Amino acid sequence: MSLVWIGVLGSAGALARYELSRAIHRRTERGGVATMVVNVIGAIVLGCLVGIEARVQIGPDLLTAVTVGFLGGFTTFSTWMVDVLVLAESGRLGRRRAALNLAMSLIGGIGAYALFRTVVAP
Amino acid sequence: MAVLGGGLVGSIARQVVQRAADDDGFPWGTLSVNVGGAFLLGVLTSRVARVRRPELAAAFLGVGALGAFTTFSALVGQLGAMPLPKAMAYASVSVVLGLTAAVSGIRLGRAPA
Numbered sequence: 001m002s003l004v005w006i007g008v009l010g011s012a013g014a015l016a017r018y019e020l021s022r023a024i025h026r027r028t029e030r031g032g033v034a035t036m037v038v039n040v041i042g043a044i045v046l047g048c049l050v051g052i053e054a055r056v057q058i059g060p061d062l063l064t065a066v067t068v069g070f071l072g073g074f075t076t077f078s079t080w081m082v083d084v085l086v087l088a089e090s091g092r093l094g095r096r097r098a099a100l101n102l103a104m105s106l107i108g109g110i111g112a113y114a115l116f117r118t119v120v121a122p
Numbered sequence: 123m124a125v126l127g128g129g130l131v132g133s134i135a136r137q138v139v140q141r142a143a144d145d146d147g148f149p150w151g152t153l154s155v156n157v158g159g160a161f162l163l164g165v166l167t168s169r170v171a172r173v174r175r176p177e178l179a180a181a182f183l184g185v186g187a188l189g190a191f192t193t194f195s196a197l198v199g200q201l202g203a204m205p206l207p208k209a210m211a212y213a214s215v216s217v218v219l220g221l222t223a224a225v226s227g228i229r230l231g232r233a234p235a
Contacts, residue, residue, distance in 0.1 A: 003134050007129075010133020010134070011186070011190070012126075018125045018186075042194060042198075072193045075193055075194035076189040077192035077197065079188075080194065081160040081217075082164060082167055102217060109198045113198045117202070
């Protein structure tokens, strides 16, 4: 898979993340929610793709393009970390909310990935 | 446009690091981009108000480049393929180093230039 394709699909993923995050921000002011939703959606899509790959051959190039390219650009780790730090410093319940965000993102992400992979390819 | 351009650069840089990394049974490449990207975003977050075009810098470097350089989906996919003890170690190391890196980046960014 050429680097150019990874880059093009990754930039599409980044734009999709930006637009979805903005849409979520308009509905809730709660910190860290947008990144968590984006990352869990990315985990769901990855679970579905890995499940589909187990049933029908998608081909390694297409799978890499979508997972490494689009999903790699769509999901993010750096913003998640900074979100958690900002939450931790936000008032009296900040540290609790930061810990909750960490746990929910990790457990939600892994759980969603495993669930959707199993549903698609039991 | 800034997000698209940043996303292009960040995704290609991520893949270059991934290919260079020698994943001998442990996802060193993903850990490197995630921890490195968290550090750089920390620096950017505390410095961005001081640059000439803060909104452009945040969109291109923060949302685009560093957002796309780091990845959550690869982390989750790798965790899902590991035996439980190893997955717990990898998840803990990622989060602890990621948070430490972001804190260090923010502190460095706050220091007077």
